[in-house]
Amino acid sequence: MTTETSSTAARPGRQENEALAERLGVLALSLRVGHTHELTPSCRRIELTGDELGAMEPLPGQDLMIALGEEGARPCRRRYTIRHFDRAACQVDLDIALHGDGPGIRWAMASEPGLPVEAVGPRGKISLDPEATWHLFVGDDAFAPAALAMAEAVPDDQSVLLAIEIDGAGHEQPEEIHAPVVGPRWVHRGQGSPSDPARLLEAVASLPLPDGPGHAYVGGEHHLVAALRDALVARGMAPDTVSFKSYWRLGRQNAVNGEPERT
Numbered sequence: 262m263t264t265e266t267s268s269t270a271a272r273p274g275r276q277e278n279e280a281l282a283e284r285l286g287v288l289a290l291s292l293r294v295g296h297t298h299e300l301t302p303s304c305r306r307i308e309l310t311g312d313e314l315g316a317m318e319p320l321p322g323q324d325l326m327i328a329l330g331e332e333g334a335r336p337c338r339r340r341y342t343i344r345h346f347d348r349a350a351c352q353v354d355l356d357i358a359l360h361g362d363g364p365g366i367r368w369a370m371a372s373e374p375g376l377p378v379e380a381v382g383p384r385g386k387i388s389l390d391p392e393a394t395w396h397l398f399v400g401d402d403a404f405a406p407a408a409l410a411m412a413e414a415v416p417d418d419q420s421v422l423l424a425i426e427i428d429g430a431g432h433e434q435p436e437e438i439h440a441p442v443v444g445p446r447w448v449h450r451g452q453g454s455p456s457d458p459a460r461l462l463e464a465v466a467s468l469p470l471p472d473g474p475g476h477a478y479v480g481g482e483h484h485l486v487a488a489l490r491d492a493l494v495a496r497g498m499a500p501d502t503v504s505f506k507s508y509w510r511l512g513r514q515n516a517v518n519g520e521p522e523r524t
């Protein structure tokens with residue numbers, strides 16, 4: 262533990278990350294890429310290790326913000342959801358959807374064992390609603406890690422409703438959800454646009470919403486998320502029971518803070 266910790270201060274980007282982490286009230290994490298592999302043809306799993314992960318206590322659905330060099334004068338960052346966390350092994354798995362061509366995808370494609378990674382986290386305000394007895398997850402493949410991490414944490418006496426858009430057959434991802442699952446789980450995009458909400462709107466419209474308190478979690482492409490959120494509210498869900506997050510925006514680069522521009 263001493264070796265890793267004592268070498269972190271000298272890492273490029275560490276000082277900026279420490280200042281950012283302090284401002285956000287999270288941890289600065291100097292990590293290394295462990296094993297990487299293709300989970301599906303369009304999703305790359307990257308294992309990150311580092312002793313500092315031993316102090317992290319992420320909630321299901323939270324993410325790490327990864328520093329990816331500079332863009333202009335500012336550090337460029339992208340956010341990736343913690344798909345699995347193993348505190349004893351000081352390891353997190355990130356699953357990256359391989360679409361588009363930006364700093365995040367280039368980092369994911371170039372990652373190889375031993376590569377240093379500077380991150381801060383855990384980040385993110387959306388996690389399981391403790392008041393809900395059913396949980397609806399809907400979004401695209403960038404949201405799959407958050408949806409699956411949260412769905413796997415739903416107790417088996419509650420229920421999960423799941424509709425995640427992926428490229429097509431052969432792109433389904435492994436999961437270990439304990440609660441009963443209602444819904445298609447995977448919706449195929451085919452040749453359609455990833456910002457066209459039609460397929461997921463149809464999938465959600467055909468889902469019977471169970472009785473009792475429920476919560477919906479929506480994530481993915483900017484326009485897709487807005488349309489799904491509006492549809493769920495129009496269907497009668499109270500706005501404060503629909504948590505939504507825009508992850509990326511078609512045709513536009515995310516800002517250096519890792520978020521899509523709103524305007």
Ligand SMILES: Cc1cc2nc3c(=O)[nH]c(=O)nc-3n(C[C@H](O)[C@H](O)[C@H](O)COP(=O)(O)OP(=O)(O)OC[C@H]3O[C@@H](n4cnc5c(N)ncnc54)[C@H](O)[C@@H]3O)c2cc1C
Nearest residue numbers: 340342357358360361362363364365366510511512513515
């Ligand atoms: C809280 C949060 C959690 C996230 N968790 C994950 C996660 O676990 N896994 C994950 O894969 N992503 C996740 N994302 C999205 C991720 O942070 C990046 O937005 C994504 O990897 C693209 O980054 P980039 O730098 O390659 O592309 P950018 O520089 O942002 O964009 C470059 C170009 O690629 C296009 N593009 C970007 N993404 C896609 C896409 N999915 N399909 C088609 N075109 C695209 C853009 O429209 C743009 O034209 C999350 C985002 C947030 C805000």
